[in-house]
Amino acid sequence: MKNIIVVECKSTGKNFIGDIANMGFNPVILETNVADTEEGKLYYQAVKNGYAAIKHDFEVIHEKETYVETLEMVKSYDPLLVLPANERGVILASKLAYDLDLMANDIENLDAMTLKNEMQNRLAECGLRHIKGKNVTNIEDALDFYDSEGLTEVVIKPVYGSGSASVRICESREEFIEAFKLLVHKTNEYGDENEEFLIQERIKGEEYIVNTVSCEGMHRVTTVWKYHKIRTNDGAIIYDSMDSINELSIGESEMIEYAYNVADALGIRYGPVHGEYMIDDKGPVLIEVNCRPMGGDMSAEFLDRVSGQHETDSILYAYLKPDLFKEQMKRPYQLFAHASLKFFIAPKDIVARSAPMKNISLKLESHLRTKLDDLGHGYSKQYLKTEDLNTSPGTVYLVHEDASIVQKDIEFIRNVERNAFSMVLSSGKHDAELKDDEVYINEIRPLVEKCQKYGIGLLVTDQFIDDIDILQVKPQDVGDVIGSFDFIVINLNKIICNNSPKDVIESIWATFSKIKKNGLIFIPENTYDLLDGGKNSMEVLVKAAGLKIELPPYGVFDTIIASKK
Numbered sequence: 001m002k003n004i005i006v007v008e009c010k011s012t013g014k015n016f017i018g019d020i021a022n023m024g025f026n027p028v029i030l031e032t033n034v035a036d037t038e039e040g041k042l043y044y045q046a047v048k049n050g051y052a053a054i055k056h057d058f059e060v061i062h063e064k065e066t067y068v069e070t071l072e073m074v075k076s077y078d079p080l081l082v083l084p085a086n087e088r089g090v091i092l093a094s095k096l097a098y099d100l101d102l103m104a105n106d107i108e109n110l111d112a113m114t115l116k117n118e119m120q121n122r123l124a125e126c127g128l129r130h131i132k133g134k135n136v137t138n139i140e141d142a143l144d145f146y147d148s149e150g151l152t153e154v155v156i157k158p159v160y161g162s163g164s165a166s167v168r169i170c171e172s173r174e175e176f177i178e179a180f181k182l183l184v185h186k187t188n189e190y191g192d193e194n195e196e197f198l199i200q201e202r203i204k205g206e207e208y209i210v211n212t213v214s215c216e217g218m219h220r221v222t223t224v225w226k227y228h229k230i231r232t233n234d235g236a237i238i239y240d241s242m243d244s245i246n247e248l249s250i251g252e253s254e255m256i257e258y259a260y261n262v263a264d265a266l267g268i269r270y271g272p273v274h275g276e277y278m279i280d281d282k283g284p285v286l287i288e289v290n291c292r293p294m295g296g297d298m299s300a301e302f303l304d305r306v307s308g309q310h311e312t313d314s315i316l317y318a319y320l321k322p323d324l325f326k327e328q329m330k331r332p333y334q335l336f337a338h339a340s341l342k343f344f345i346a347p348k349d350i351v352a353r354s355a356p357m358k359n360i361s362l363k364l365e366s367h368l369r370t371k372l373d374d375l376g377h378g379y380s381k382q383y384l385k386t387e388d389l390n391t392s393p394g395t396v397y398l399v400h401e402d403a404s405i406v407q408k409d410i411e412f413i414r415n416v417e418r419n420a421f422s423m424v425l426s427s428g429k430h431d432a433e434l435k436d437d438e439v440y441i442n443e444i445r446p447l448v449e450k451c452q453k454y455g456i457g458l459l460v461t462d463q464f465i466d467d468i469d470i471l472q473v474k475p476q477d478v479g480d481v482i483g484s485f486d487f488i489v490i491n492l493n494k495i496i497c498n499n500s501p502k503d504v505i506e507s508i509w510a511t512f513s514k515i516k517k518n519g520l521i522f523i524p525e526n527t528y529d530l531l532d533g534g535k536n537s538m539e540v541l542v543k544a545a546g547l548k549i550e551l552p553p554y555g556v557f558d559t560i561i562a563s564k565k
Contacts, residue, residue: 006084373393376502550562
């Protein structure tokens with residue numbers, strides 16, 4: 001069985017393993033060396049952890065101390081192909097494939113394929129629109145470029161990297177100086193020191209992804225996406241979401257033609273180009289290319305649902321089934337569903353003890369997968385304030401044939417993130433403490449008595465009330481209740497404080513399920529205040545359950561009123 005080497009098997013590139021195995025070949029993962037730093041160790045562990053998602057068998061080998069040793073090791077496998085699955089693997093994979101005389105791009109184009117300023121220089125040489133910039137290692141050279149070009153707004157980024165890590169937009173000379181001083185002391189996601197930076201003029205426009213695959217110098221678009229990013233107060237670039245482009249709008253076809261020209265200019269004959277482009281009033285311009293499968297840790301299931309292919313299969317076809325690739329070029333661009341990735345944005349540093357969104361997102365109609373750490377059961381994790389893609393704590397993958405449903409769901413997530421982040425990641429802390437049972441009974445009794453006018457009711461409670469005409473049940477017994485009710489009053493306190501967020505959420509939703517259509521649910525402060533995030537968090541659970549939050553009538557305070565639509 002012939003071997004295919006996959007260098008740095010991470011993110012969406014993990015799909016290579018299943019495709020290689022399913023085509024009858026033996027997948028071999030080549031891990032690259034990382035810096036002996038804390039960041040480098042964390043990156044390496046993240047790569048290893050990602051293997052758990054791979055369902056097929058594979059072999060793992062590791063980069064040697066020298067390139068010659070690595071080349072000899074890979075040569076002993078007599079590989080059919082050597083392919084990069086992640087940005088960090090592009091240089092090594094390209095060199096190995098070229099030196100082993102395999103199908104590969106010309107090694108003379110490697111700098112233009114991987115170094116951000118060199119790709120812009122290549123576009124300039126080919127007469128294509130490009131972004132002017134300069135590589136610098138110190139603040140003096142950086143300011144010389146800034147002043148000599150008469151720039152007012154610039155972008156600073158490492159010459160090599162991904163995911164907007166250490167990228168800053170600067171709108172003044174003062175911001176530029178401060179950002180440069182800050183970034184000089186940072187390391188990249190691989191643990192390597194940022195020793196050289198690219199200073200570029202800032203382009204203002206709408207940002208896109210165009211993914212192409214090439215075979216014998218012919219290029220085919222696989223998918224097109226549009227970014228929604230946010231600039232923080234200190235100029236960092238935060239990914240909010242990316243949305244599939246199912247049909248081109250005005251001005252976007254020019255970008256596709258430009259993307260083909262970019263691939264030609266860079267000398268791309270085989271394999272993928274994950275290109276990021278901006279469209280402004282002058283038209284399209286390249287931000288950067290990455291010559292590997294797109295990122296985002298997209299599963300084959302997700303991408304197949306969207307486009308009928310998942311990047312890595314199309315890449316293998318370009319190398320191994322050129323006739324099929326050329327046949328696919330004849331087909332019009334068509335996506336079968338609309339998709340979005342919502343990248344979570346942590347507003348501050350947080351030690352999280354649970355991730356409620358893992359349960360809440362399951363209620364979304366377009367939900368396919370939520371990528372968040374498994375917290376709870378004594379396991380917690382510290383998350384840093386989001387300042388780039390690498391510090392996003394997780395992702396929700398949404399896909400549906402109806403674009404409006406995807407948009408509705410992503411707006412719901414943004415609303416939760418903005419107004420009740422504790423329902424994304426929860427510290428598990430709340431200020432309120434449990435009161436005596438008698439106090440809770442005295443507080444809830446007046447509300448129950450007021451609600452009697454609405455018909456037949458249900459009181460879901462941690463404390464039973466004597467001498468009141470209403471069915472009362474413990475939250476754990478709601479599932480045994482038969483029928484539905486005109487109104488429900490929720491009085492929960494012990495269960496919120498003593499159970500896991502997952503169990504609390506499921507218990508509350510089970511209670512909601514007992515309401516009649518047009519019935520009313522009453523949730524008083526002594527219940528919602530015990531949730532991490534308080535009232536807003538409870539309203540998240542109400543909305544996620546498909547219920548309507550009612551306007552509070554005059555005279556009813558500190559109570560959430562919800563109804564079944």
